[in-house]
Amino acid sequence: xxxxxxxxxxxxxxxxxxxxxxxxxxxxxxxxxxxxxxxxxxxxxxxxxxxxxxxxxxxxxxxxxxxxxxxxxxxxxxxxxxxxxxxxxxxxxxxxxxxxxxxxxxxxxxxxxxxxxxxxxxxxxxxxxxxxxxxxxxxxxxxxxxxxxxxxxxxxxxxxxxxxxxxxxxxxxxxxxxxxxxxxxxxxxxxxxxxxxxxxxxxxxxxxxxxxxxxxxxxxxxxxxxxxxxxxxxxxxxxxxxxxxxxxxxxxxxxxxxxxxxxxxx
Amino acid sequence: xxxxxxxxxxxxxxxxxxxxxxxxxxxxxxxxxxxxxxxxxxxxxxxxxxxxxxxxxxxxxxxxxxxxxxxxxxxxxxxxxxxxxxxxxxxxxxxxxxxxxxxxxxxxxxxxxxxxxxxxxxxxxxxxxxxxxxxxxxxxxxxxxxxxxxxxxxxxxxxxxxxxxxxxxxxxxxxxxxxxxxxxxxxxxxxxxxxxxxxxxxxxxxxxxxxxxxxxxxxxxxxxxxxxxxxxxxxxxxxxxxxxxxxxxxxx
Ligand SMILES: Nc1ncnc2c1ncn2[C@@H]1O[C@H](COP(=O)(O)OP(=O)(O)OP(=O)(O)O)[C@@H](O)[C@H]1O
Ligand SMILES: [Mg+2]
Numbered sequence: 001x002x003x004x005x006x007x008x009x010x011x012x013x014x015x016x017x018x019x020x021x022x023x024x025x026x027x028x029x030x031x032x033x034x035x036x037x038x039x040x041x042x043x044x045x046x047x048x049x050x051x052x053x054x055x056x057x058x059x060x061x062x063x064x065x066x067x068x069x070x071x072x073x074x075x076x077x078x079x080x081x082x083x084x085x086x087x088x089x090x091x092x093x094x095x096x097x098x099x100x101x102x103x104x105x106x107x108x109x110x111x112x113x114x115x116x117x118x119x120x121x122x123x124x125x126x127x128x129x130x131x132x133x134x135x136x137x138x139x140x141x142x143x144x145x146x147x148x149x150x151x152x153x154x155x156x157x158x159x160x161x162x163x164x165x166x167x168x169x170x171x172x173x174x175x176x177x178x179x180x181x182x183x184x185x186x187x188x189x190x191x192x193x194x195x196x197x198x199x200x201x202x203x204x205x206x207x208x209x210x211x212x213x214x215x216x217x218x219x220x221x222x223x224x225x226x227x228x229x230x231x232x233x234x235x236x237x238x239x240x241x242x243x244x245x246x247x248x249x250x251x252x253x254x255x256x257x258x259x260x261x262x263x264x265x266x
Numbered sequence: 267x268x269x270x271x272x273x274x275x276x277x278x279x280x281x282x283x284x285x286x287x288x289x290x291x292x293x294x295x296x297x298x299x300x301x302x303x304x305x306x307x308x309x310x311x312x313x314x315x316x317x318x319x320x321x322x323x324x325x326x327x328x329x330x331x332x333x334x335x336x337x338x339x340x341x342x343x344x345x346x347x348x349x350x351x352x353x354x355x356x357x358x359x360x361x362x363x364x365x366x367x368x369x370x371x372x373x374x375x376x377x378x379x380x381x382x383x384x385x386x387x388x389x390x391x392x393x394x395x396x397x398x399x400x401x402x403x404x405x406x407x408x409x410x411x412x413x414x415x416x417x418x419x420x421x422x423x424x425x426x427x428x429x430x431x432x433x434x435x436x437x438x439x440x441x442x443x444x445x446x447x448x449x450x451x452x453x454x455x456x457x458x459x460x461x462x463x464x465x466x467x468x469x470x471x472x473x474x475x476x477x478x479x480x481x482x483x484x485x486x487x488x489x490x491x492x493x494x495x496x497x498x499x500x501x502x503x504x505x506x507x508x509x510x511x512x513x514x515x516x517x518x
Contacts, residue, residue: 082390092393100388109380123393
């Protein structure tokens with residue numbers, strides 16, 4: 001993106017340094033530290049309700065951690081307060097490098113599918129309406145919702161909404177794409193198609209992906225970095241081959257779908 | 267005591283919010299397209315209810331007025347009373363109350379829904395300041411649409427008054443027009459329009475504030491819309507009274 005100062009290429013995309021976050025007396029993240037390199041595809045696994053979505057929200061400054069640093073291309077997002085004008089400007093500059101697929105889509109109800117995907121392009125690029133049209137149609141075709149361009153979000157199925165939200169997240173070719181469960185609610189074929197699109201965007205445009213998933217097949221297919229969050233802690237995190245080889249009990253439980261193991265349903 | 271503190275706190279937050287809205291409205295980026303869209307939506311929502319509300323008022327003023335003015339043999343003067351009442355008081359108040367009821371509730375509900383469904387967060391992540399993108403257009407639309415509606419209610423109110431005074435009440439048309447134009451000054455018109463903009467500003471600000479600070483679910487969205495309508499109508503009637511007293515005192 002043009003208006004941003006280039007960051008030295010050795011600065012990681014994302015660094016979390018001892019990040020903690022509680023709601024009341026409920027500690028959701030408890031001293032999480034991790035580094036996600038540029039151009040990697042990190043898949044975060046973890047049981048429902050452990051704070052995966054909270055982690056993503058901390059990355060874009062929608063939530064402020066109680067403690068710790070959240071470095072995005074070297075800028076500490078956790079230290080920026082959206083309510084202060086000067087901070088907001090810097091926060092917005094960082095956010096422009098993100099595309100985000102929210103867990104429940106968060107499409108704009110009063111805009112058509114087309115306008116939803118065109119929205120970030122119209123705001124943040126100089127593309128002509130013609131160019132936007134081509135790009136939106138292309139993106140929608142790739143996620144298989146080209147036929148629904150003129151529909152409103154309320155007229156789509158859950159899986160379609162998810163795919164439109166993915167198309168919106170990648171609309172302006174962001175540096176980092178955050179995907180909160182992109183494949184939940186999709187059929188296996190569609191979900192594999194989406195995985196391939198992620199791999200292609202990663203290959204051709206060098207986008208960094210941070211993907212939250214419950215889908216272990218997806219993790220095996222796309223991840224070069226794998227992490228697992230449980231009970232507020234990062235139980236394992238690192239290059240996919242290593243993590244798979246070391247086979248942490250919680251991860252194994254996830255992959256084998258066992259009900260007995262370190263992950264407890266209380 | 268606790269309640270008083272809480273009200274003071276809300277008031278303070280509202281004032282801060284108004285400051286933020288003002289700064290956002292006068293510095294780029296201003297989302298003009300959104301503002302025009304909101305104006306269109308609000309005008310369409312308000313025009314019929316506001317017309318239905320003001321027409322009977324003009325009629326009633328004429329009907330009641332004639333019977334009283336007749337006692338003094340002064341029915342020819344009826345239109346001067348009608349004009350002042352409509353232009354200065356009824357038209358601005360009714361237009362504003364309708365803007366509060368229709369526009370205020372729809373703005374608060376829309377913003378509240380966007381908030382509880384994560385769309386406000388989505389805007390923020392796309393580096394769009396929600397105050398600029400959803401609140402400012404709503405406030406500007408209210409400030410502009412309310413006086414435009416009052417122009418309409420001025421005409422309609424006087425027209426319905428005319429219907430009940432001239433063809434039905436038998437007042438002479440020439441006298442009606444003469445006293446109407448003699449009595450209504452540009453000041454009446456401007457004061458009415460100014461009051462509408464002021465009330466529109468209040469409606470837009472309160473709707474935006476309550477919408478953005480909505481609770482967690484669908485019921486809270488309904489509450490935000492409802493609170494907006496009730497608080498702005500009370501506020502409009504109170505401020506209207508205060509403004510009228512002040513202007514009368516100042517001899518305007
Ligand atoms: N704004 C909030 N206020 C209070 N508690 C919250 C808030 N957001 C999240 N939580 C709590 O934090 C915990 C983690 O939530 P989160 O949404 O991150 O889970 P998750 O790991 O994404 O789960 P899932 O896989 O089901 O999406 C939950 O217990 C939730 O109740
Ligand atoms: Mg989640």
